[in-house]
Amino acid sequence: xxxxxxxxxxxxxxxxxxxxxxxxxxxxxxxxxxxxxxxxxxxxxxxxxxxxxxxxxxxxxxxxxxxxxxxxxxxxxxxxxxxxxxxxxxxxxxxxxxxxxxxxxxxxxxxxxxxxxxxxxxxxxxxxxxxxxxxxxxxxxxxxxxxxxxxxxxxxxxxxxxxxxxxxxxxxxxxxxxxxxxxxxxxxxxxxxxxxxxxxxxxxxxxxxxxxxxxxxxxxxxxxxxxxxxxxxxxxxxxxxxxxxxxxxxxxxxxxxxxxxxxxxxxxxxxxxxxxxxxxxxxxxxxxxxxxxxxxxxxxxxxxxxxxxxxxxxxxxxxxxxxxxxxxxxxxxxxxxxxxxxxxxxxxxxxxxxxxxxxxxxxxxxxxxxxxxxxxxxxxx
Amino acid sequence: xxxxxxxxxxxxxxxxxxxxxxxxxxxxxxxxxxxxxxxxxxxxxxxxxxxxxxxxxxxxxxxxxxxxxxxxxxxxxxxxxxxxxxxxxxxxxxxxxxxxxxxxxxxxxxxxxxxxxxxxxxxxxxxxxxxxxxxxxxxxxxxxxxxxxxxxxxxxxxxxxxxxxxxxxxxxxxxxxxxxxxxxxxxxxxxxxxxxxxxxxxxxxxxxxxxxxxxxxxxxxxxxxxxxxxxxxxxxxxxxxxxxxxxxxxxxxxxxxxxxxxxxxxxxxxxxxxxxxxxxxxxxxxxxxxxxxxxxxxxxxxxxxxxxxxxxxxxxxxxxxxxxx
Numbered sequence: 180x181x182x183x184x185x186x187x188x189x190x191x192x193x194x195x196x197x198x199x200x201x202x203x204x205x206x207x208x209x210x211x212x213x214x215x216x217x218x219x220x221x222x223x224x225x226x227x228x229x230x231x232x233x234x235x236x237x238x239x240x241x242x243x244x245x246x247x248x249x250x251x252x253x254x255x256x257x258x259x260x261x262x263x264x265x266x267x268x269x270x271x272x273x274x275x276x277x278x279x280x281x282x283x284x285x286x287x288x289x290x291x292x293x294x295x296x297x298x299x300x301x302x303x304x305x306x307x308x309x310x311x312x313x314x315x316x317x318x319x320x321x322x323x324x325x326x327x328x329x330x331x332x333x334x335x336x337x338x339x340x341x342x343x344x345x346x347x348x349x350x351x352x353x354x355x356x357x358x359x360x361x362x363x364x365x366x367x368x369x370x371x372x373x374x375x376x377x378x379x380x381x382x383x384x385x386x387x388x389x390x391x392x393x394x395x396x397x398x399x400x401x402x403x404x405x406x407x408x409x410x411x412x413x414x415x416x417x418x419x420x421x422x423x424x425x426x427x428x429x430x431x432x433x434x435x436x437x438x439x440x441x442x443x444x445x446x447x448x449x450x451x452x453x454x455x456x457x458x459x460x461x462x463x464x465x466x467x468x469x470x471x472x473x474x475x476x477x478x479x480x481x482x483x484x485x486x487x488x489x490x491x492x493x494x495x496x497x498x499x500x501x502x503x504x505x506x507x508x509x510x511x512x513x514x515x516x517x518x519x520x521x522x523x524x525x526x527x528x529x530x531x532x533x534x535x536x537x538x539x540x541x542x543x544x545x546x547x548x549x550x551x552x553x554x555x556x557x558x559x560x
Numbered sequence: 561x562x563x564x565x566x567x568x569x570x571x572x573x574x575x576x577x578x579x580x581x582x583x584x585x586x587x588x589x590x591x592x593x594x595x596x597x598x599x600x601x602x603x604x605x606x607x608x609x610x611x612x613x614x615x616x617x618x619x620x621x622x623x624x625x626x627x628x629x630x631x632x633x634x635x636x637x638x639x640x641x642x643x644x645x646x647x648x649x650x651x652x653x654x655x656x657x658x659x660x661x662x663x664x665x666x667x668x669x670x671x672x673x674x675x676x677x678x679x680x681x682x683x684x685x686x687x688x689x690x691x692x693x694x695x696x697x698x699x700x701x702x703x704x705x706x707x708x709x710x711x712x713x714x715x716x717x718x719x720x721x722x723x724x725x726x727x728x729x730x731x732x733x734x735x736x737x738x739x740x741x742x743x744x745x746x747x748x749x750x751x752x753x754x755x756x757x758x759x760x761x762x763x764x765x766x767x768x769x770x771x772x773x774x775x776x777x778x779x780x781x782x783x784x785x786x787x788x789x790x791x792x793x794x795x796x797x798x799x800x801x802x803x804x805x806x807x808x809x810x811x812x813x814x815x816x817x818x819x820x821x822x823x824x825x826x827x828x829x830x831x832x833x834x835x836x837x838x839x840x841x842x843x844x845x846x847x848x849x850x851x852x853x854x855x856x857x858x859x860x861x862x863x864x865x866x867x868x869x870x871x872x873x874x875x876x877x878x879x880x881x882x883x884x885x
Contacts, residue, residue, distance in 0.1 A: 312850070317861070318850075318856070319853060321657065322849065330846050330850075333839040333843045337837055340839075469661070476658060509673055511669040512669070514672075515669045515670050518662040519666070521659075522659060525662075526648055
């Protein structure tokens with residue numbers, strides 16, 4: 180038993196479970212004080228996404244977005260680059276893929292792949308900019324990506340309102356995409372799958388993006404852990420000075436890290452337009468890129484764990500929506516729970532149980548510091 | 561001619577006065593960002609602190625019917641909120657960027673949640689009768705034609721911001737605490753070896769930063785507007801961080817950088833009367849921020865080159881001297 184608990188992976192999982200549990204408990208205490216029917220509200224929150232088939236669909240659709248933005252963030256964070264740029268990449272990915280879906284007169288078999296590639300290219304390009312600024316001018320990536328997000332939002336709004344929106348539309352949205360510009364259901368319309376196809380395409384918007392997502396997760400994993408580029412990325416992430424000293428082209432790698440992170444952000448945008456909303460709308464993503472940070476942190480930036488944390492996190496969010504509709508609690512309470520989860524999970528000394536491990540690691544670090552001069556906790560050279 | 565109107569609008573005393581007003585909620589958190597920056601941590605939570613105090617100030621002043629209790633409550637809530645950041649970062653060893661992000665999420669959600677409980681509205685606090693801080697008329701100056709409009713008749717936060725910039729300058733460069741703070745930021749290991757209490761200095765720096773950001777938040781909800789709006793900080797906490805870099809990490813530099821951002825913002829409102837899509841105009845402050853980062857990066861690189869050169873020259877002189885003796 181003791182051996183079981185000394186396994187770092189087990190401790191890690193245990194830690195996340197305890198952190199989530201503690202945050203949910205605090206949320207419940209708040210609910211007790213505020214709500215007139217606290218049990219009903221919390222039940223709606225915790226079981227809501229499974230209570231109806233279309234709610235189940237909402238959960239899965241939202242989780243796909245979360246997993247994609249989570250991958251985007253993880254690629255950057257793994258290299259210790261605190262890119263907040265996923266939001267902007269997502270917006271431009273949505274804009275480009277949506278425009279292709281609307282205006283390029285090609286059959287679906289060509290138009291959909293073109294739109295997906297367009298979204299990836301848009302994300303890549305928008306990610307390249309802060310990467311270049313970071314690599315060559317040492318521009319603080321947090322500030323630069325946040326500003327680029329704001330600019331991307333303005334670009335998105337400009338094209339939507341002045342070029343894409345139908346003239347007679349009362350609000351800022353495009354027409355619905357034609358059938359050739361929509362992702363088909365993830366279940367192929369084959370004779371022997373008729374029942375399932377009808378059920379899923381009727382009640383949910385779960386599309387072929389599921390398969391794209393699986394490819395994306397595997398690709399991200401391979402990229403980070405099984406390629407020379409991934410090795411450089413991780414080297415930069417653990418110690419950029421050491422990486423440079425070791426002969427890694429840190430500038431080139433940094434730029435690519437940001438740009439590749441953008442590819443996943445762009446894909447999330449394509450999913451939002453062509454999968455979920457089926458048109459371009461204003462405020463298509465309210466802070467979705469930032470949710471990716473939480474998904475990535477909970478998974479410790481490991482692409483293979485991101486689907487799990489993405490689904491779990493999507494479940495919380497979907498549950499919050501159900502709770503808001505079914506009770507007197509507002510969904511913003513869940514924001515506070517989210518924040519607590521991040522704090523508890525990322526606090527290195529949160530649980531005394533893992534104290535020992537922290538100390539061991541510290542000892543190792545001290546040992547390392549003697550060998551290589553550390554940059555002493557300052558975040559900038 | 562519309563352009564004529566715009567130009568006349570820009571070169572007026574009222575425009576300069578509006579720059580002062582728009583810049584103040586940037587100057588105050590930017591000074592906070594400067595303090596943490598110099599102490600070697602980066603305060604991402606400025607945004608959250610501002611929201612928290614903006615909200616608390618409005619609520620306390622509405623329920624106590626006293627503006628100054630509202631201001632006091634806002635300051636205390638901002639400092640406590642920052643203490644949370646400091647505690648998680650310095651004692652529980654959370655990455656400060658992630659902790660800051662989390663606290664921003666908490667402030668956004670928490671303020672909306674509480675607003676909904678108190679007013680039944682998720683948008684703003686218009687049903688609460690909250691107070692506004694008084695406007696200050698400076699005697700004599702207010703009667704000077706142009707200068708009077710620019711300098712006099714602002715809310716007190718505008719003047720507090722100017723005074724605080726001065727005080728922060730003194731704190732950083734003329735006190736023992738300031739020297740220690742900068743030493744900790746420059747090289748914490750060396751500072752530790754000199755017996756400077758690194759952790760408590762960093763803690764204090766985050767608290768001061770929270771105090772300054774809380775004034776910025778109160779400025780928004782009790783002077784700039786007379787109510788609390790959800791997400792009313794609208795990214796000012798981050799633009800404030802950018803001002804720190806643009807200002808070359810000095811108090812007056814940060815002050816001027818914040819005013820530059822304020823001017824860009826005021827300008828974009830003025831240009832809004834032209835036939836340019838408003839989206840292009842409102843991009844200006846963000847684009848300036850990125851340009852500022854680039855300028856700062858280039859300047860910093862030039863500084864490093866300069867330092868290296870000076871160092872080499874000095875060493876060469878030494879070698880020369882040694883050869884002579």
